[in-house]
Amino acid sequence: MTNATPDTISLDMMRECFYSAVVCDALDAHGFRRQSPRVALPPWTVDGVLIGRCKTTLWADMFHEDPEPYALELKAVDSCQPDDVLIAAxxxxxxxxxxxxxxxxxxxxxxxxxxxxxxxxxxVQKMRAMQFPVFARGTCIYDSQHRQRVIDVDVPVEIDGVKFSPGDLVVADVDGVVVVPQEIETEVVRSAWEKVHAENITRDAIKDGMKATEAWEKYGVL
Structure with missing residues (x-):
């Protein structure tokens, strides 16, 4: 379906062929060169690619008893919509x-x-068993009650200086996490789609014996 238009490239279609690096390359090509946090956020539960829309939460550490433990985090979870990816900043x-x-x-x-x-x-083991994709800095067995809490929901947040806004397209896999601002999404999705299919042609050519230099000169894809 290489002749798809940006309006017809659904999230399900992206999930079949997109990955974080190709989306990052497409953002680079459009001048958005700082859309992936340079911190390790590896997958802890499933392999593969996570693609969806940002549902943002902002967290803070606590050093006193929380009068309303879990209040905003439960509100955030309950208000998620289909295809949301919950971002916990x-x-x-x-x-x-x-x-x-x-x-x-x-x-x-x-x-x-x-x-x-x-x-x-x-x-982690229980989330692995249910096959729910989770990317995170690490693990900690302590419960969040009286230690951390959500202080805002559905607001722009940052991870390592990269902004994640509600509704932004986000792609995550073992290579990293990348976010696509809504104002450039149509162009980036189109570019990523075209590059994925161009890479397939280039890969096949190299498998058939074409030299890497020749493939680059002919197809302009690496």
Whole structure:
């Protein structure tokens, strides 16, 4: 379906062929050269590519008893929409495991397709068993109650200086996480789509014996 238009390239179609590096290359080509955090956010539960829309939460560390524990994080999870990816911007804090099995279960029930946590998670084995995609800095067995809490929902947040806004397209896999601002999404999706299919042609040519230099000169794809 290489003749698809940007308006017809659905999230499901992207999931079949997009990956983080090709989307990052497409952003580079359009002058958006700082759209992937340079921090490790590896997949902890499933392999493959996570693609969806940002549902943002902003977290803060706590050093006193929380009068309303879990209030905003539960509100955020319950308000997720189909194809959302919950973004937990916790500033890299590993003071507690802010995401786990129960939140994954509740989020999946709303249609949320995964979570990206700039902090720590727990219940990894259980989340692996349910095949819910989670990307995070690390793990921590401590519960978040009285340690960390959501302080805002559905606002622009940052991970390593990269902005994630509600509704932005986000792509994550073992290579990294990349976010596509909505104002450039149509152009980037088209460019990524074209590059994926050009790479397939180039790969086949190299497999058939073409030299890498010749393939670059002929197809302009690397």
């Amino acid at each position: 916790a500033g890299g804090s590993v003071q507690s495991g802010i995401w786990g099995e129960l939140l994954s279960t509740a989020a999946r029930n709303t249609g949320c397709v995964g979570s990206i946590v700039d902090g720590a998670v727990r219940d």
